[in-house]
Amino acid sequence: MSDELDPEISALLGGSNAASDNDAVDDLIEDVETLEDEPEEVGGDFGNLFGAPPAAKKASPVPSSGRRTIHDVDLSKTEFAPLEKLVNDTPSDVYNDPKYYKTCLTGENNMAQRVHQLLTKYLTTTDPKDRSVFRQQIITAFWELLRGMVGKMSNMSTPLPKRMLVRYGIILPSLFKPENKEFFSKMIFENTTGEPVLYADEWFKEIASGRMTNSATDEAKKPRAPENSEAASKEEKARLQQLKSKNSGRLQSAENILNIKENERKTLENELMRDIKQLCTHAALYGMEPHTAELNEEQRKLFPVIGDLLRRLSRNDKEFVKAFAEYKEAKGTYESVASKVQAAGGDEEESNDTEAVKLEFETYRQMAKMTVGRRGNQFPLFTREFFHCTENGTGMRENVIEVLRWIESLDPGVFVRMHKNVGNRIVPYVLLAPTYGDRGFCWEPFDRYNRVTSRGRIVVPMYPRDLRIAVLTAVADLRWQVAKEKASYYWMEEGLTGQYYQHVEQMKLKGDLKEFFIEDYILWMTKESTGVQRLDKDVRGIFWRNMPFPKELKEDLRKRSLVYDELCKKDLNREMSDGY
Template sequence: MFFENVLKDIPNELAKEVFKAKSDLEKNFNDSQVKRNFIEITWKLYRYLLENIDESYEVEKRLFLRYGLLEPRYLNSRDFERIKSIPFVDDKENIFYVDEWMLAVKKGLINESSFMEVIESRKNVAPKNVSSFEMAFNEKLEERKLIEKQLKEIVNSIEDEGKPYRKSILSLIDQAIEKLKKLKLVNREVDIIFEQLNKLKEESKINKKTEDNFGKKIREHEVIIQMINKSIGRLGNRFLVLTSIFLNGITVIGSKDLVEKKINEFEKIDYKIFERKIRGTTIKLKPYFIIVPGYGDYGFCWEPFEGLNVISGRGRVVIPMFSKNIDVAILSALGDYRLKAAKELTFGRWMEEGLTGEIYNYLMNNKIRDRIDEFFVKRYILWILKESNGVQKLEKEIREIFWRYIEFPEEIKAKLSNISYIYSNLYEKDKRRKKNWENL
């Protein structure tokens, strides 16, 4: 019944093609021509269902789009239970399965992605972009409230004893002064974010969309197809349908919960990866993560920002669901996002400035012909998985570049400085740079 519901209400000719291709494959799985035909027909089915998705879709259709699940019999009991254990509804603010993403775009909650990776200027402000700024604003308000509370506690501890203040009281006054400075600074950040938030809300009203895009022709399904193909690679396995034959060796499935957990884990190491500057104020704005089916091994960044909107536009980062190494898949995506975001923010001067300029010059000076993105992503993975634990895997110059531009949190840097002279030397340079900056 599952397979029949996937085919329900689709064009009769397409349904016949899928049924025949499936029947032929089950009779002779090892026939390469039969397998090629099955692959092409199931991609045709996938494209049709993706393009025509709506909220009335049967669960079976959604599961086919989400996992590639066409026939539960293709899974052994262990793999079936693994899929079954993943919640069908699991709302995450910035992580989507393919079917959820398509519905969000059709409803107008999220703008369409750049097609064919060509950046297009967008004028519409999607509701999700406004909500992400509201989150950043609320986080900054909570930070201000915490400082206010700490300040009150300090002031309440200062008692008039009818004589000159003791050293302990003077120390409290110094603490209060520092807290007041911090409070003033955070309030300025609140003001900047509040202004930007109101601006986004006004733009959203001016460009108010109709309730949804279900009646409008969109091309997001073409973007999703490209995303899946790119995650698989030119020489990868294009067999889209979920089967235990190809799940062998895949220890974990890239569910939303797992992807979120891993991203949070890696963000603790590369703690500035999602930071964005707005008039000198730093806010955290995570991109959208789209989990795609298929047997791809590497994630990537489709676009670091939404078109040319580097202030409030959120990028698209693609994570393959059934990769052999989920850590490498996610770090590939984060590394690609890191590089592309840095490149975009140089506004055309990426070969000269910042992180991208340093990496580019290193490649040129050492006559290395690797593509900059492939070179960078490989080393980014080593930086997060190895170097953060004191295992030296990078070239000396690359380590120094990463130390400055993809810096570890203070506690990791301090720990590394006690492991090796190499890290200790970098840590001391850090301290001197900060001291020189403070003395300016």
């Protein structure tokens, strides 16, 4: 690789074609030496640069009433809305800015100079051993540079190059291939999808503003007395927001159950009115007017039907009264907490919680490492040397949503969480990490303070070899953790995890149980869904019962093989029994 880079060092480092390699390096050093002398540039016009309408330039810090944000779980949605487009029609010119590199490093901590020096050496050296050393040093230096940069993502005046560095790892546009540069220039900047799929800069912005809580960690926070009244007020706001989030889940769940009972009542009433209308309609007796005929046989059969409808309506009414009381109580509690949050200033203009960002940065660093693995490529910067994705295989927001749509089309219950025998579809937060990893994972299945309607958190690498596999590993991990938390202490005995655990024990397999499940889930989604049998018979049965395909796909599969036909027959037997 060093032999290929050497003739192009001048271009890679942003120098002119006529300049020598040394001149190009000298120019970069001069740029960084003057960084501290120049004022930090004001952020660009996001809307004009990335094809968004002018109204989308600056998001309102507090959503207006009735308008949902990505943090509000809409339980009425049953699938991902179709995307109008995956990329913009016209490219932005952010990567054509000759001062892009300088802007990235302007006004940052002392690691900016260190990153510049190491990057210069890394790109100019011809010794493979030296390149390996500089590469490892860049990794450490870059993360220290990023530590001071992520806190600025909530500031709307932060220059676009800095955002692109945090979002995509792009520090030097000349490290693009021409076709890659055009593709990245067409990526949609704003989140117009309404889905909780976030880039790293957006993730830190939401954390800083307080709209998202910090990701869960195993390390317990040491309680300490607030240093002053401002710190005490801040802690109280955080406590109230936590309480508000918990009660929000309870309110949403209660409202969902109430809507179900209301719809059930409406259906029963319509059936009852239809049957009564039919019962009360009598044929005329010709020649004996105004008398009408007696009830016919069909009408007499309606008596037990109407009686059954009345009993069901009575039972529904009792359930409705209970559901309404729970909803009323939940609504009152939520409004009480919301008023306290408002009084404490919790819904004021956007804040910038630097402590929360610092804490989240340490978690984010671990997340990025986990997508790559111990033996993977930890290099944090975008370079054509390591980027080998196709346009559809790059982990940008729109591509990831399309993969999630495909997964949900085969596994309709993948994002459904049961509560009081009611299924709530809750899409998790998805963090897109700019790494060269191949595996996504689930960081937490749901918020520990709101297990009913809170979103979980999964992480997906942006530059994997196979984007579908990267997203599938994250979703499989989510599937496993949600099922395990649902079964609680009995996870080795009940439900999906219990059945799978008993199968692994029976087969006497050694290794990580969850990894076995993830690999089998990938086969289930990529092979078994197409009729190609790759799973063990017992595993296929477990997945067929606990993570069933849509009925249309089941009918198609049963025509292809007797194996699936037998599973469909077992489904029919279970439907006819009480235990289904």
